[in-house]
Amino acid sequence: MQKNVRFRNHISVIFENTIRSIGVIVFIFIGNFITSMDEMEDMGEHTTYLVLVLVGFLAVLLIWQIFVWAKTYISIQENTLIVERNTLNKKRNTIGLKNISNVNLEQNLLEMILGTCKVKLDTNSLSTADQTDVNIILKKKDAEAFRQLILHETNPEAEAEEQAAQGEQRKFVSGMDDIVIHGLFSINFFSLIVLVGVVAGAIGTFSELTLEDVEGGLFGMLFSILVSIWVLGGMLWSVVKGFVKYIDFKIERKKDKISLSYGLFKKVAYSIPVDKINAVRFTQTMLARIGKRYMVEIINVGIDDDENEAQFFFLPYAKKSKIEEQIRMLLPEFDGCLELGEEKQPKSIWLIWIPKVVLYFAVMGVVFGIMMEFIPEAKLVLLAAIGIISVLALISKIAAFLTIGTAVHKQFLEIVDGSIGRRILFVKYDKIQYVTAKQNVLAKNFRVQKGEIYLLAAIKNQVHSLPYFREEEMERLKDSL
Amino acid sequence: MEKLSKRALGCMYTAAIIAGIFEAAAIAAVNVIWLIPHDVQIGKAVSVVLLILIVLNTIISPYFRFHRYRYSINEEFIDIREGxxxxxxxxxxxxxxxxxxxxxxxxxxxxxxxxxxxxxxxxxxxxxxxxxxxxxxxxxxxxxxxxxxxxxxxxxxxxxx
Incomplete structure (x- = not known):
């Protein structure tokens, strides 16, 4: 791959984009199509027209994708990456190479079969993030060459640095045992209970169902079964993905960059400059808290713009000592942070919560009153339901009080969040863009406040809540910024 | 920390009065279209309470917002308190x-x-x-x-x- 040469995406992009568009259309129309199947049988010759319209539509879609592919060019000229699209609207995205922080490669199942790769670019700024919203799909060899070319242009000394770092073995490769442990501790206990309940319910319902019960006859029933399988599959996937998502996980520190790759059905390879890491988050599910295991995620701009990668993974669940050892090896900038410890919320917040509790019982009272108007015979059931919800809310609040906290450490701001599970965030002060503190009359009286910190990160990780903390701590935080 | 000038108080009152007029107009519209023709007593009572709250808010909130507003800008920070x-x-x-x-x-x-x-x-x-x-x-x-x-x-x- 060379500079000043214009090239196109790999031709398979036509196939991928067409399939994606068809998938969306099928998803929208399939429900209506099946439930209207009986009426369509009466329509006779209209069905043929409908099929012709659909085929015509697909042909237009395919031709349009070929047109877009033929008219889209990518090139590296001088110090810029240029993506031109000369279709009905002429569009030219020019991205300064110095603004590109990461070049990542991704492969889904189809791309693995075709031997292609998706190139994803991360920029240093949120305002240019939309400019990188361009599909670049190349043959794996070309994608790697393209990545090397951009990395060389953004940092000409990178190769020499990389070679110099070759001698250092700062690498972690997960074994099957790590992945199984990670999968086990990733399981959300409540998702598991809901899943078991839904499976039992679905089996019970379908075993008693007859064709006559279902609107749309056989097709309707098939559709209902397919939808149920899809819903259950989604829930099941949320439980088992922890076991398969991070198969073949490798992470390596090379000078000032972290390289990591993982995936079975979707292979990803990221390269992250360490100075672009804004924060590190240690996460524990309920099971992990019981088993004293932690997993680690990192937050930096760009990396989790893709909603599928909303949680950016860094290290799988492991014991505290092992996690600390790996952090020391791979990210010494955050070494020792787990040992620091946080300050819990002041006890006075229970008094600050009184108005909320009063409001809660007022709402419950109104709900109870309205329900009694319509179903007075269910008085005991309603009281029991309100009682159970209130007890669960109280347990959750106590668990949150025992978990949540903050600390203004020398190097990091620590924010602990959660109730049954726990998330511990460590942010470097120079990465905090600004801070907001809030107080109502009661909080002011007790000299406590809560607030938010704002980071340069993807939307999901841009704002982090600060739980109630003492007023004096705000001054310490201000001085640390 | 610095305070705002009296001009700001006039601006706050004007903005609050305009917002109050819009809110009162919305409540009046709901009453004319639905609550009065259908004689919904509870709706009318809620409207009266809301109108009183809007009037109180229009009178009180600019005063408190003006007196609470403070800001400071030094070599290192912008610090703003409001509410x-x-x-x-x-x-x-x-x-x-x-x-x-x-x-x-x-x-x-x-x-x-x-x-x-x-x-x-x-x-x-x-x-x-x-x-x-x-x-x-x-x-x-x-x-x-x-x-x-x-x-x-x-x-x-x-x-x-």
Whole structure:
């Protein structure tokens, strides 16, 4: 791959984009199509027209994708990456190479079969993030060459640095045992209970169902079964993905960059400059808290713009000592942070919560009153339901009080969040863009406040809540910024 | 910390009165279209309570917001405190500023006040109801400070290399 040469995406992009568009259309129309199947049988010759319209539509879609592919060019000229699209609207995205922080490669199942790769670019700024919203799909060899070319242009000394770092073995490769442990501790206990309940319910319902019960006859029933399988599959996937998502996980520190790759059905390879890491988050599910295991995620701009990668993974669940050892090896900038410890919320917040509790019982009272108007015979059931919800809310609040906290450490701001599970965030002060503190009359009286910190990160990780903390701590935080 | 000038109080009252008129008009419309023709007693009672709250809010909130508003700008931070029932404090380190903007809405122009919006990589923070001359002065001095910070950072980077 060379500079000043214009090239196109790999031709398979036509196939991928067409399939994606068809998938969306099928998803929208399939429900209506099946439930209207009986009426369509009466329509006779209209069905043929409908099929012709659909085929015509697909042909237009395919031709349009070929047109877009033929008219889209990518090139590296001088110090810029240029993506031109000369279709009905002429569009030219020019991205300064110095603004590109990461070049990542991704492969889904189809791309693995075709031997292609998706190139994803991360920029240093949120305002240019939309400019990188361009599909670049190349043959794996070309994608790697393209990545090397951009990395060389953004940092000409990178190769020499990389070679110099070759001698250092700062690498972690997960074994099957790590992945199984990670999968086990990733399981959300409540998702598991809901899943078991839904499976039992679905089996019970379908075993008693007859064709006559279902609107749309056989097709309707098939559709209902397919939808149920899809819903259950989604829930099941949320439980088992922890076991398969991070198969073949490798992470390596090379000078000032972290390289990591993982995936079975979707292979990803990221390269992250360490100075672009804004924060590190240690996460524990309920099971992990019981088993004293932690997993680690990192937050930096760009990396989790893709909603599928909303949680950016860094290290799988492991014991505290092992996690600390790996952090020391791979990210010494955050070494020792787990040992620091946080300050819990002041006890006075229970008094600050009184108005909320009063409001809660007022709402419950109104709900109870309205329900009694319509179903007075269910008085005991309603009281029991309100009682159970209130007890669960109280347990959750106590668990949150025992978990949540903050600390203004020398190097990091620590924010602990959660109730049954726990998330511990460590942010470097120079990465905090600004801070907001809030107080109502009661909080002011007790000299406590809560607030938010704002980071340069993807939307999901841009704002982090600060739980109630003492007023004096705000001054310490201000001085640390 | 600095306070706002009396011009800001006039601006706050005018904005609150206009907002109050719109809110009262919305309640009146609901009453005329639905609550009065259908004689919904509870709806009418709620409307009266809401109207009283709107009037009270229009009279009280600008007074408290004006007297609670404080701001300070030094070599390192912009610090703003504002609010009515809930008091909010925003602290922005000057080093994180990317750009700033002065803005004058129609009501601001009547009372010769302006907003200064400072933008960081994490979002915007607004200094409101500043006298026009003060807003221009702040924008200019912050602009100079941002340039100075960029020069200092470049020098630091050059030294590190």
């Amino acid at each position: 009515y029932i809930f008091v909010e404090r925003n602290i922005v380190p000057l080093e994180r500023l990317h750009k700033m903007q002065t803005l004058r809405g129609p009501i601001d122009r009547i009372f010769k006040v302006a907003k200064v919006i400072v933008t960081t990589a994490g979002g915007d923070v607004t200094l409101r109801f500043l006298d026009e001359e003060k807003a221009d002065f702040i924008a200019e001095s912050l602009g100079r400070r941002i340039n100075q910070i960029v020069v200092e950072q470049r020098e630091e980077n050059a030294e590190e290399r």
